[in-house]
Amino acid sequence: MAHEVRGVVARAKGAPVSVETILVPDPGPGEALVQVQACGVCHTDLHYREGGINDDFPFLLGHEAAGVVEAVGAGVTGVQPGDFVILNWRAVCGQCRACLRGRPWYCFATFNATQKMTLADGTALSPALGIGAFAEKTLVAAGQCTKVPPVRAAAVGLLGCGVMAGLGAAMNTGGVSRGDSVAVIGCGGVGDAAIAGSRLAGASKIIAVDVDDRKLQWAAQFGATDTVNAKQTDPVEAIRELTGGFGADVVIDAVGRPETWKQAFYARDLAGTVVLVGVPTPEMTLELPLLDVFGRGGSLKSSWYGDCLPSRDFPMLVDLYQQGRLDLDAFVSETIPLDDVEKSFERMHAGDVLRSVVVF
Structure with missing residues (x-):
């Protein structure tokens, strides 16, 4: 029927x-x-x-x-x-x-x-x-x-979908752990979820980057310790300045454009991690000096659905929600x-x- x-x-x-x-x-x-x-x-x-x-x-x-x-x-x-x-x-x-x-x-x-x-x-x-x-x-x-x-x-x-993608980009793909510094580029739903995930994981510094002050205010509510308006300042330089001149341990690109990915690449510390969770469109391409890729080391990752396993992650996250921690x-x-x-x-x-x- x-x-x-x-x-x-x-x-x-x-x-x-x-x-x-x-x-x-x-x-x-x-x-x-x-x-x-x-x-x-x-x-x-x-x-x-x-x-x-x-x-x-x-x-x-x-x-x-x-x-x-x-x-x-x-x-x-x-x-x-x-x-x-x-x-x-x-x-x-x-x-x-x-x-x-x-x-x-x-x-x-x-x-x-x-x-x-x-x-x-x-x-x-x-x-x-x-x-x-x-x-x-x-x-x-x-x-x-x-x-x-x-x-x-x-x-x-x-x-x-979106909230799991952001949480997982930080907690699963990025492997954010206690004391890490994290920068999140793009503070819509996915980016704010990455911020919330970084906070849950114990990151000590969480830098939110966007071009909209309203979104940066939302990001602060989810746990960002610092905010950067990319219209007003170079986000790479700002992230480095906020991390003692080194760059963040993990940088999450929640926008998915060549220019934001490059910002993430150069805003991470040596041997740091870049996570792409924003979804690019088919015509987008990326060009980087290969020596920079080699010389900076670390990990360049994409995050599919926050690399989640629903049977494992959904019950855990609902439990955190019920506890008032998420x-x-x-x-x-x-x-x-x-x-x-x-x-x-x-x-x-x-x-x-x-x-x-x-x-x-």
Whole structure:
């Protein structure tokens, strides 16, 4: 039996999204039907609408979500109806060479639901990041559901993408540890999550870099000890000055542009670490003197989804949230109805919000 629900659809490149009737099938083998309680509005959803991911229109948008499992298909043992879950877009396979080497966060064969959700006329939808959670119900692979204690869905659902990407860039990829100095370039949701993660990890100095004073104020609330407006001063020189002339132990680029990556590269200490978590666009290229790469040593890393393992990281982070040590509520700038997603894209583009969250 198909479930008839409302969902946010991007039909064509650059066109405004629309709220339409969606047909969601009952779960088949290995699948789960989830009643969505909340879903964050992420930049990735806007990239889908703009054709920046691929051209498999129409898309069912939304992926930073939490909700309750309504039904499961044959063979599903990890979750059951009634479980409160956070959705993730990297359901690991357990069989590829990365998984078999004990590095499942690099899984090369992540999977999604097999069945398609459709429009009322039968047109198959491409769910954003294999989730499609701007809908009252969605169909996912059961491995995309991570069971956690039932808490505020609008807050913990953000672990499904942006907040986890930032936290993980600091704690997993960057390996920030007690006493480290950290600089974060770009203080939107991902950058502020990297700041929060650095604080959790015990960094002694956390330098926030942005071109918007309002965002720098937000960064201070998440734990930045120093702020640098890159419009007013050279961020590389400022970071060096704030770290005794050496540069930061870890520099996280949460923007993903050649110029910000170069700033991160030259703002780190010798043998320091650069982490790229901001997502570049396909046409961007990078040129550096190879001698500088050799001479400065250290590590140059990219961070996929914060190098997270949802089954390991989501419960731990929800526990920290419940303890009051990780303020996920602070990332929620506003809660909105499903019909306001297009307006929220405008506010996000203008930098007026960290996250708008659709609440059902």
